[in-house]
Amino acid sequence: MAFAQVGAMVQLKNMALFKSQGLIGGEWTDAHDGRTLAVNNPATGEIIANVPFMGKVDAQKAIAAASVAFQPWSKRTAFDRCKLLRKWFDLLLENKEDLAKLMVLENGKPLAEAIGEVHYGAGFVEYYAEEGKRVYGDIIPSPFPTKRMLVMKQAVGVVGAITPWNFPLAMITRKVAPALAAGCTIVVKPAELTPLTALAAAELALQAGIPSGVMNVVMGDAIEIGAALMESNEVRKITFTGSTHVGKILMAAAAKTVKKISLELGGNAPLIIFNDADIEIAVKGALHGKFRNTGQTCVCVNRILVQDGIYDEFAAAFTKAVQELQVGNGLEAGVTQGPLINEASLEKVDKHVQDAVSKGAKVLVGGKRHSLGRTFYEPTVLCNATDDMLIFREEVFGPVAPLMRFHTDEEAIKMANDTEFGLAAYAYTENIEHGWRVAEALDYGMVGLNETLISTEVAPFGGTKQSGLGREGSNYGIDEYLELKYLCLGNIKQPFMC
Numbered sequence: 001m002a003f004a005q006v007g008a009m010v011q012l013k014n015m016a017l018f019k020s021q022g023l024i025g026g027e028w029t030d031a032h033d034g035r036t037l038a039v040n041n042p043a044t045g046e047i048i049a050n051v052p053f054m055g056k057v058d059a060q061k062a063i064a065a066a067s068v069a070f071q072p073w074s075k076r077t078a079f080d081r082c083k084l085l086r087k088w089f090d091l092l093l094e095n096k097e098d099l100a101k102l103m104v105l106e107n108g109k110p111l112a113e114a115i116g117e118v119h120y121g122a123g124f125v126e127y128y129a130e131e132g133k134r135v136y137g138d139i140i141p142s143p144f145p146t147k148r149m150l151v152m153k154q155a156v157g158v159v160g161a162i163t164p165w166n167f168p169l170a171m172i173t174r175k176v177a178p179a180l181a182a183g184c185t186i187v188v189k190p191a192e193l194t195p196l197t198a199l200a201a202a203e204l205a206l207q208a209g210i211p212s213g214v215m216n217v218v219m220g221d222a223i224e225i226g227a228a229l230m231e232s233n234e235v236r237k238i239t240f241t242g243s244t245h246v247g248k249i250l251m252a253a254a255a256k257t258v259k260k261i262s263l264e265l266g267g268n269a270p271l272i273i274f275n276d277a278d279i280e281i282a283v284k285g286a287l288h289g290k291f292r293n294t295g296q297t298c299v300c301v302n303r304i305l306v307q308d309g310i311y312d313e314f315a316a317a318f319t320k321a322v323q324e325l326q327v328g329n330g331l332e333a334g335v336t337q338g339p340l341i342n343e344a345s346l347e348k349v350d351k352h353v354q355d356a357v358s359k360g361a362k363v364l365v366g367g368k369r370h371s372l373g374r375t376f377y378e379p380t381v382l383c384n385a386t387d388d389m390l391i392f393r394e395e396v397f398g399p400v401a402p403l404m405r406f407h408t409d410e411e412a413i414k415m416a417n418d419t420e421f422g423l424a425a426y427a428y429t430e431n432i433e434h435g436w437r438v439a440e441a442l443d444y445g446m447v448g449l450n451e452t453l454i455s456t457e458v459a460p461f462g463g464t465k466q467s468g469l470g471r472e473g474s475n476y477g478i479d480e481y482l483e484l485k486y487l488c489l490g491n492i493k494q495p496f497m498c
Contacts, residue, residue, distance in 0.1 A: 010048060010105065012098040019199035020049045022058060022219060025065030026212025032057045037192055037220055042108040042339045042375050043329040051195050054220035059187065059228035062216040066158045066185040067234045069213030074155045074183035078133045082181060085129035087208035092122040092173075092201065099200055103168055104330040106194045108338035108375075109293050111330055121170035121201075123457040124473065125177045131478055132181025148489040153482040155183030156260055157236035160229035162222075162250075163198070164242050165191035165341055166296045172198055174461075174472045175239045176205075176215060182481035184237070187216045187229065193341060195219040226250070233257055237481060240264070241298075244421070244466050251469075262470030262480045264298065264462060266395050267423035270416035271301040271452065272438065274409075275309035277428035281450060283317045286401065289426060289452025291325060291379060294337050295399040296345070299424040301452060302395055303385070305404050305412050315383055315403055319364045322401070325379045327370055340375040340398055349377050349398030355390045356382050356402060366399070387415065395421070409438065417443045422464035426452050445471075 010018055021028040030036075031052035039048045052058070073081070092099065100114035107114075140149040159179045163171040172188060179186045190198035195217075202217045218225055229235050230253040237260040240250055244265040254261045271289060273282045289301040306314050328335040340346045346369065353367055366380030377399055385391060385402035392402070406412045416425055425444040429435045435449045445463035448454040455461060460471035470480050 012101060014095055014098050017095060017098050017200040017203055019203055020051050022052050022054055023199065023202045023217040024058065024062045025216065026206065031055065031220060039106055039196060041105050042341055045374060048105050049196060052220060054218045055224040056228045058218050059225040062187045062218045063158060063228065063232050063234050065213040066187050066216055069211060070158055070185045073185055073211060073214050078135065081183065082129045082132045084209050085125055085177060085181060088205050088210065089122050089125040089129060091204040091208055092118060092125060095204060099169060099197060102196045102200055106196050107165060107168055108341065109330050110335050110338055113293060114330070117167055117170050121173040124173040127457040128177040128181040128478060131475055135182065135478065135482065145494060146490065146492050148492055150487050152485050152487060154485055156481055156483050157184060158234050159184045159186040159237045159239060159481065160235045161186055161188045162226065162240045162242065163188065163190050165193040166293060168194040168197035169201055171241050172201060178478040179481045180210070180214065182478055184481050185214045187218065189225050190217065190219050192219055192222065230254060236260060239480065247468065263468040264472060265466065265468040266421055267298045267463065267467055268302045268395050268419045268421040269299055269424045269426065270303045270305055272305045272412045272416060272427040273307065273310070273314060274429040274434065275307045276430050276434065277310070278430055279310060279314055279317060282314065282428040283321055285426070285428060285450070285452040286318055287321050290401045291337060291399055294340060296341065296397050299455065301401065301426065303392060303404060304401055305406050305415055308405050308407055311405050315364065319381050322379045322381050323365050327372065327376055327379065337379055337399060340377055343375060345398060346375045346377055349396060349400060352391045352394070352396045353380060353400055356385055359386065359389050361385050361389065361402065387418065413438065413441045420466045423467035424448070424454065
């Protein structure tokens with residue numbers, strides 16, 4: 001697409017990062033049938049770019065390119081691969097303002113949050129640039145004098161990565177970096193709502209010297225591209241971040257070719273605030289945990305459970321803090337809350353609020369569409385929420401915080417665990433022994449005590465129950481892209497006897 005067609009909104013320092021084609025085998029390419037997809041700015045409704053609406057044929061070409069690139073890439077030394085990842089990391093940070101601006105334009109999040117995501121996403125590349133050199137095997141003490149036994153770890157093969165729109169960079173680097181460090185090649189399918197950040201990151205990967213075909217990007221028809229990835233015998237691993245509904249479909253499809261699969265799915269995160277919590281710290285944590293990215297993260301606080309001894313005091317302080325949030329276009333100074341990603345998300349949020357109000361919840365602040373129009377929604381606090389409301393059972397994925405009262409620890413734990421999801425949970429208490437017992441009782445893959453910003457490249461990210469399988473980040477994350485191979489060396493002569 002010619003830059004003249006784009007409009008004045010896309011003004012980057014490095015316009016080479018503004019890509020509007022898919023990447024297959026190192027070549028920027030259109031869809032095989034010429035179809036295109038408009039990428040919109042959720043804050044203004046303007047079209048930022050038209051990108052290829054790719055399908056099964058395009059995905060198959062990308063898989064073939066990744067398959068060809070796999071052997072030479074996997075045979076490189078870990079040190080060689082990781083040098084290139086380090087160059088990619090450097091380029092991501094050098095271009096952080098442009099990457100952040102693209103994110104704001106296609107996702108809507110405030111600029112400060114977008115810059116934070118660049119650092120967060122680049123952190124995975126830096127981490128695995130080092131961790132890839134520490135993929136160690138084992139020597140097994142043999143029970144047989146003439147045999148030697150060892151275990152080695154090898155790259156699983158071609159990987160298919162399907163990523164969401166809420167973190168257009170970090171959800172890609174969290175998958176691509178460990179895959180490449182392990183020796184895998186990859187086909188990335190970014191969300192059709194936010195492909196531009198993914199394409200810019202891929203351009204920087206090429207500039208870093210990562211060879212053609214090692215990283216491929218196709219976007220468009222989710223069903224067709226997903227089918228190509230799932231049906232291919234060349235694709236040996238699928239990594240997906242998204243809804244539990246889609247994750248179940250992919251899990252079933254993976255059985256046909258027995259692929260390795262890791263799934264980071266939906267959440268319904270509780271935040272428990274006990275009587276012995278520091279209210280000021282708890283308010284700050286609840287604010288960040290609920291309203292980051294306008295409430296559109298899988299680990300966002302979805303239910304705030306407050307013990308009755310401090311319920312009223314917390315509700316008043318928290319409501320005051322929420323009233324001070326600034327809603328607007330993410331590129332405007334001072335804005336802390338952007339728009340929701342699209343109209344469907346807005347309607348879902350409004351449905352949850354109306355359902356809660358109809359069942360007795362009281363709106364303390366917000367509770368309706370914002371006067372800015374489009375997909376902006378007022379930051380909202382509800383009190384007197386109960387477990388028969390949709391917002392207790394479903395992930396709202398928006399700027400709505402329901403407050404629920406509890407009396408005892410046992411009641412709080414029961415309420416918190418009363419969900420099919422198990423991604424993240426949070427609790428605030430000044431008593432460390434109290435907090436330890438609560439953390440052990442919470443049936444979640446991640447628990448934050450006196451902290452709601454828990455995501456980092458050095459810790460394992462993932463959930464239990466219907467929130468998924470596997471872990472991303474940390475030294476555990478690279479194991480998702482490796483296969484164990486047992487080697488037995490037989491007919492070894494008896495050792496020298498001295």
